[in-house]
Amino acid sequence: MMKQILFAGVIGLFLTLVGTPLLIKLLARKGYGQYIRDDGPREHASKRGTPTMGGIAFILATVVAYFLSKVFTGLTEDRTPPPTFSGVLVLALMVGMGMVGFLDDYIKIVKRRSLGLRAKAKMAGQLIVGITFAVLSLQFADSRGQTPASTKLSFITDFGWTIGPVLFVVWALFMILAMSNGVNLTDGLDGLATGASVLVFGAYTFIGVWQYQESCANGETLTNPGACYEVRDPLDLAVIASALMGSCLGFLWWNTSPAKIFMGDTGSLALGGVLAGLAICSRTELLIALLGGLFVLITMSVVIQVGSFRLTGKRVFRMAPLQHHFELKGWSEVLVVVRFWIIQGICVIVGLGLFYAGWAADK
Numbered sequence: 001m002m003k004q005i006l007f008a009g010v011i012g013l014f015l016t017l018v019g020t021p022l023l024i025k026l027l028a029r030k031g032y033g034q035y036i037r038d039d040g041p042r043e044h045a046s047k048r049g050t051p052t053m054g055g056i057a058f059i060l061a062t063v064v065a066y067f068l069s070k071v072f073t074g075l076t077e078d079r080t081p082p083p084t085f086s087g088v089l090v091l092a093l094m095v096g097m098g099m100v101g102f103l104d105d106y107i108k109i110v111k112r113r114s115l116g117l118r119a120k121a122k123m124a125g126q127l128i129v130g131i132t133f134a135v136l137s138l139q140f141a142d143s144r145g146q147t148p149a150s151t152k153l154s155f156i157t158d159f160g161w162t163i164g165p166v167l168f169v170v171w172a173l174f175m176i177l178a179m180s181n182g183v184n185l186t187d188g189l190d191g192l193a194t195g196a197s198v199l200v201f202g203a204y205t206f207i208g209v210w211q212y213q214e215s216c217a218n219g220e221t222l223t224n225p226g227a228c229y230e231v232r233d234p235l236d237l238a239v240i241a242s243a244l245m246g247s248c249l250g251f252l253w254w255n256t257s258p259a260k261i262f263m264g265d266t267g268s269l270a271l272g273g274v275l276a277g278l279a280i281c282s283r284t285e286l287l288i289a290l291l292g293g294l295f296v297l298i299t300m301s302v303v304i305q306v307g308s309f310r311l312t313g314k315r316v317f318r319m320a321p322l323q324h325h326f327e328l329k330g331w332s333e334v335l336v337v338v339r340f341w342i343i344q345g346i347c348v349i350v351g352l353g354l355f356y357a358g359w360a361a362d363k
Helices: 002-032 042-047 057-074 085-109 118-135 164-186 192-213 234-255 264-281 291-311 320-326 331-363
Strands: 152-154 157-160
Touching: 002 057, 002 192, 002 234, 057 085, 057 234, 057 264, 085 152, 085 164, 085 234, 085 331, 118 164, 118 264, 118 331, 164 192, 164 264, 164 291, 192 234, 192 264, 192 331, 264 291, 291 320, 320 331
Parallel strands: none
Antiparallel strands: 152 157
């Protein structure tokens, strides 16, 4: 079990450490550089032209790491663990959202249209990917009748409210769009979104391992029979989370200040999508709001700023998203990033604490 998780993380880390510099050279040769807003902090002007669309690196690395980890596990054990429906669906969600982001980046940079995809086209792409994931995640029941997702709402496990398939699709879409936009808004400083994502993927690696050990399918070996988890493929979700954690760590080596490459919408939409997918398939839908607390906080800063300006004509922050407010107050970029990573770390610790407490409380 642990071999596959370890293989996935190490392979993902290696691929992005080695592969990202090659992508940087390719993008620089093509002239695919970042567009910088004129109304942002003046220090950001120096970033204009830095290669973007770097999300390609960790998306490919994660997919390759997932499948290679199964091959290598099969070489050291009696059989190769097969891909699961939950794992493939979550990866497909990541790739699909990444493709929407790639089209947006491509139009911005190559076609020289600063706003990228038109709003309706971008939303249509996200809706197609999100609805496809949501509908398919309610299919493919295993021998216990468990599908990758559930029509019940969940916090640390499913609780009693069943919302039905139609409302579930709407709910899943909301989660996917909210997390994608949250990561996209956070991706404004070197390494900020990447480092924060690493922490959340680390949490989901732990959650997947714990759910596998305490799965209701393992009735005879449960530590706490009254608090087992009805999750279809928890181990495979842990493998994906580990691959993502390793891939993002390797990418962070090149993305940290001063960044040699940016993830672009290609990366931010993919990361937001896969976070939502992990939450839905691990039955921790509401917990992701705490585990990804930094993304929620930054999104809320934009909502507050826009709402306040439209209602009163006044701004609450010097600039939104929130990280730029502190930059304009005089904080250095590195200081903002490290302090926001600390906030994200606290969110993850509290979220995992609640996850464990929910299990212990059912003893």
